[in-house]
Amino acid sequence: MPIQSYRDLIVWQRAMDLLTECYRVARLLPPSETYALGSHIERSAVAVAAHIASGHARERSDFLESLTVATASLREVETLLLAGTRMCLLSADQIQIAMGLGDEVGRMLTALRRSLGAAHLQPAVVAAVPAVTQSGG
16 A cells, blocks of 8 residues: 555654653653653654654655654653652553553654665665785795
8 A cells, every 4th residue: 555644654653652652651641741651651652653744745865864763762761751650650551552662662763764865874884895815934
């Protein structure tokens, strides 16, 4: 099935799953963190999916840039979730699903960026080096 819309992209669909899970996790935070850490987690998760969607409507180079920004937002989500555990506001069990989704979305973003030609993600080409032989002389 050809990709006709950003909604057809599996990476966008999984980013939306991450967004939903992040909203669920944010609701587990104490009320004092609703507008601080909770809101920041939610905004960052929205940004991941939103950058994938907005980039899909653009030229290849702009799409690559949007995917890079989505990846940065994803790292922000992960950092905020881990900060919640470090501050004993969330348990590792409470963020496990979100972190797993984050790993999956991250791998998909990297693969998509690579397939679109992100130079720094291409496999390194190792030039063949001629073997040096020692002559007994």
